[in-house]
Amino acid sequence: MTAKVMTGAKMVVQALKDQGVEVVFGYPGGAVLPIYDEIFQQNDIRHILVRHEQGAVHMAEGYARSTGKVGVALVTSGPGATNAVTGLTDALMDSIPIIVLSGQVPTFMIGTDGFQEADTVGITRPCTKMNWLVKETEKLSDTIHQAFHVAKSGRPGPVLVDIPKDVQFATGPYTAPEKARGSHYQPRVKGDTEAITRMVELMETAERPLFYTGGGVINSGKGASQLLREFVEATGFPITSTLMGLGAYPASGKAWLGMLGMHGLYEANLAMHGCDLMINVGARFDDRITGRVADFSPKSKKVHIDIDPSSINKVIRVDVPILGDVGHILEDALKIWKARGRKVNKDGLAKWWKQINEWRAVNCLSYTPSEKTIKPQYALQRLEALTKGMDRYITTEVGQHQMWAAQFLGFEEPNRWMTSGGLGTMGYGIPASIGVQVAHPEALVINVAGEASWLMNMQEMGTAMQFRAPVKQFIMNNERLGMVRQWQELLHGERYSHSWSESLPDFVKLAEAFGCKGLKVSDPGDLDDAIMEMIRYDGPVIFDCLIEKHENCFPMIPSGKPHNEMLLSADADAFKSGAVLV
Amino acid sequence: MSALKIKKGSTSHSAYDLRDHHSEVEASHTLAVIVENEPGVLARVIGLFSGRGYNIDSLTVAEVDHTGHRSRITVVTRGTPAVIDQIEAQLSRMVPVHAVHDLTAEGPSVQRELALFKVVGKGDQRIEALRLCEIFRAKVVDTSLESFIFELTGTPDKIDAFADLMRPLGLKEIARTGVAALSRGF
Ligand SMILES: Cc1ncc(C[n+]2csc(CCOP(=O)(O)OP(=O)(O)O)c2C)c(N)n1
Ligand SMILES: [Mg+2]
Numbered sequence: 001m002t003a004k005v006m007t008g009a010k011m012v013v014q015a016l017k018d019q020g021v022e023v024v025f026g027y028p029g030g031a032v033l034p035i036y037d038e039i040f041q042q043n044d045i046r047h048i049l050v051r052h053e054q055g056a057v058h059m060a061e062g063y064a065r066s067t068g069k070v071g072v073a074l075v076t077s078g079p080g081a082t083n084a085v086t087g088l089t090d091a092l093m094d095s096i097p098i099i100v101l102s103g104q105v106p107t108f109m110i111g112t113d114g115f116q117e118a119d120t121v122g123i124t125r126p127c128t129k130m131n132w133l134v135k136e137t138e139k140l141s142d143t144i145h146q147a148f149h150v151a152k153s154g155r156p157g158p159v160l161v162d163i164p165k166d167v168q169f170a171t172g173p174y175t176a177p178e179k180a181r182g183s184h185y186q187p188r189v190k191g192d193t194e195a196i197t198r199m200v201e202l203m204e205t206a207e208r209p210l211f212y213t214g215g216g217v218i219n220s221g222k223g224a225s226q227l228l229r230e231f232v233e234a235t236g237f238p239i240t241s242t243l244m245g246l247g248a249y250p251a252s253g254k255a256w257l258g259m260l261g262m263h264g265l266y267e268a269n270l271a272m273h274g275c276d277l278m279i280n281v282g283a284r285f286d287d288r289i290t291g292r293v294a295d296f297s298p299k300s301k302k303v304h305i306d307i308d309p310s311s312i313n314k315v316i317r318v319d320v321p322i323l324g325d326v327g328h329i330l331e332d333a334l335k336i337w338k339a340r341g342r343k344v345n346k347d348g349l350a351k352w353w354k355q356i357n358e359w360r361a362v363n364c365l366s367y368t369p370s371e372k373t374i375k376p377q378y379a380l381q382r383l384e385a386l387t388k389g390m391d392r393y394i395t396t397e398v399g400q401h402q403m404w405a406a407q408f409l410g411f412e413e414p415n416r417w418m419t420s421g422g423l424g425t426m427g428y429g430i431p432a433s434i435g436v437q438v439a440h441p442e443a444l445v446i447n448v449a450g451e452a453s454w455l456m457n458m459q460e461m462g463t464a465m466q467f468r469a470p471v472k473q474f475i476m477n478n479e480r481l482g483m484v485r486q487w488q489e490l491l492h493g494e495r496y497s498h499s500w501s502e503s504l505p506d507f508v509k510l511a512e513a514f515g516c517k518g519l520k521v522s523d524p525g526d527l528d529d530a531i532m533e534m535i536r537y538d539g540p541v542i543f544d545c546l547i548e549k550h551e552n553c554f555p556m557i558p559s560g561k562p563h564n565e566m567l568l569s570a571d572a573d574a575f576k577s578g579a580v581l582v
Numbered sequence: 583m584s585a586l587k588i589k590k591g592s593t594s595h596s597a598y599d600l601r602d603h604h605s606e607v608e609a610s611h612t613l614a615v616i617v618e619n620e621p622g623v624l625a626r627v628i629g630l631f632s633g634r635g636y637n638i639d640s641l642t643v644a645e646v647d648h649t650g651h652r653s654r655i656t657v658v659t660r661g662t663p664a665v666i667d668q669i670e671a672q673l674s675r676m677v678p679v680h681a682v683h684d685l686t687a688e689g690p691s692v693q694r695e696l697a698l699f700k701v702v703g704k705g706d707q708r709i710e711a712l713r714l715c716e717i718f719r720a721k722v723v724d725t726s727l728e729s730f731i732f733e734l735t736g737t738p739d740k741i742d743a744f745a746d747l748m749r750p751l752g753l754k755e756i757a758r759t760g761v762a763a764l765s766r767g768f
């Protein structure tokens with residue numbers, strides 16, 4: 001059979017269909033009009049018209065993270081492509097598989113500073129896993145298939161295909177996915193058996209073992225989370241996770257210590273500091289996790305399971321590196337551990353749990369309740385209580401509310417929690433929530449937001465309205481750039497330089513202007529009813545939750561400090577006066 | 583370099599880690615990077631070095647396998663053992679990179695660079711330059727009554743040495759290709 005001949009524009013749509021794509025988030029412009037023309041003439045792929053290309057990319061990210069599939073965004077040349085840069089960088093930092101297709105000026109105009117010309121592959125090279133400028137139509141479909149392969153293989157990440165307008169108009173033979181050029185890019189998934197056995201040996205004797213898990217478990221797929229759960233239950237080892245890994249092990253599981261890191265739980269961080277065996281599963285020793293590297297978990301042997309060779313020994317030198325896919329490695333490790341007689345150091349573990357339970361008793365998330373103002377922690381506890389057990393997905397913006405959400409919301413399943421971890425992108429949450437909702441139309445999707453972050457991409461409420469995505473925008477409004485204010489209070493002598501949210505809009509009126517529902521609550525007594533009203537409303541809701549303005553997020557490890565120099569709420573005043581730390 | 587205790591033949595892939603990873607001593611390493619010969623690949627490799635703050639002391643690149651679409655990038659870089667390991671890992675995870683060889687760690691290698699020297703002078707200076715040219719087995723590839731262009735192939739050290747000698751004799755310009763390198767034996 002000879003390959004079908006078609007235009008480049010048609011190839012784009014055909015390649016997406018053949019890759020199983022159901023939805024594309026995009027925004028048209030001159031350089032992608034031929035592709036939009038093809039989209040118009042078919043019904044297999046749904047197009048979600050965004051309001052800003054940054055929104056399109058975050059939506060694709062939300063879609064990808066909640067489904068495990070590749071998210072797709074389509075943007076025009078020049079400003080369309082430059083607007084995609086933040087989303088690409090965000091996806092690179094958090095290893096999210098997405099494809100951005102960008103239009104480009106015709107090949108004969110490239111380099112002439114044509115209208116809406118930008119060096120898109122040049123600009124996006126450092127923020128993509130790989131990118132391509134396609135100059136010939138006959139290479140287009142092949143390149144798009146390769147792009148999918150690269151985005152989802154190995155450590156997932158964002159890729160971009162830049163398509164000049166003349167390439168979209170010209171015709172060429174279409175390459176079907178199965179005929180696409182075999183890629184040499186085949187990262188190793190199986191772990192080295194010797195190294196896995198070495199890990200199992202360490203697990204058999206360790207007195208104070210700890211699983212430290214990350215986004216790699218989620219990226220490896222649902223099977224990896226299942227294996228992790230089985231391993232944790234069978235060994236009785238405690239487990240903590242990074243911000244990115246929440247949900248891989250259920251929050252209700254008895255071995256769960258909560259999130260670790262800068263705003264992680266006391267018990268989780270002290271367990272990291274005090275363990276004698278650290279099993280890092282798909283996490284990357286980020287600086288928000290390690291604190292001061294020189295004092296990081298000084299007494300432990302460290303195992304590191306990661307699919308990316310450059311993650312190993314990048315920040316922390318480990319004793320047993322295991323290169324490969326988390327799912328494959330956990331499966332092998334579990335087999336080997338069982339075959340060797342399911343051994344653990346029972347006495348050591350019993351003592352270790354006793355110690356951990358003492359740390360737990362500190363109750364590090366405690367806060368001073370109030371009957372007058374809504375404490376942010378209280379708001380999230382109520383949100384958790386009232387939505388628990390529902391088919392629920394949470395996205396967040398960036399700031400204090402994000403950390404409180406990670407502390408106070410419990411995730412029982414992977415792919416239920418989408419937050420901008422590595423890049424910390426304010427403005428991520430609304431579009432991500434829409435992307436999630438498009439993938440899961442019946443689910444309850446809540447964006448836990450700060451008022452300042454929320455404003456950064458609020459135009460996407462229009463997208464939510466147009467495409468009937470009933471996303472719930474739960475804005476924890478402290479009228480402050482809360483996280484900035486907290487650092488200024490604790491580390492910059494209480495000089496609050498530009499950390500106010502002045503001239504905020506009336507969020508209820510704003511909701512009305514968009515045609516959705518607005519709710520505003522300031523009295524803790526009204527909170528439950530309002531949350532229920534938000535959940536029950538069949539459409540998007542903007543929920544203005546006026547919270548305590550000066551609450552700080554604790555525990556906190558000031559950057560550059562070791563884990564055991566964590567601040568609890570009670571220590572904060574002493575810290576400010578310099579009494580705790582020098 | 584010997585202060586580093588790098589054992590010949592050790593690589594980060596061997597079962598036994600023979601390098602002293604806690605060493606803070608920087609050493610020069612020659613890496614051979616085999617890449618897909620596609621537009622943008624060199625920029626991606628160079629971008630890695632600039633973006634992550636690694637050094638490039640010398641860089642050469644050319645297609646080496648036309649049918650297989652392969653180019654060979656030879657890069658001379660400097661760093662502590664941990665940094666060199668990172669560079670190798672960062673390079674090898676790149677999508678268009680087929681293989682990375684640390685020629686310095688993998689064993690003895692042959693390193694060569696070609697350089698052109700324009701030397702301008704008269705009388706004794708000119709004679710002395712020509713005499714040194716013979717000693718170094720450089721070639722005269724252009725001459726006028728008051729200038730020579732010498733061509734010299736050798737290790738970077740040899741080229742440095744020749745340049746030092748030519749400087750007082752009227753050295754005006756140098757063009758160097760950067761290092762090309764292959765491991766010895768097979
Ligand atoms: C795009 C972007 N700009 C700046 C920052 C720095 N930043 C981190 S948190 C924060 C304040 C966020 O305020 P808000 O969204 O109201 O959340 P809160 O901390 O008050 O809960 C700022 C400015 C960022 N993370 N992202
Ligand atoms: Mg705020």
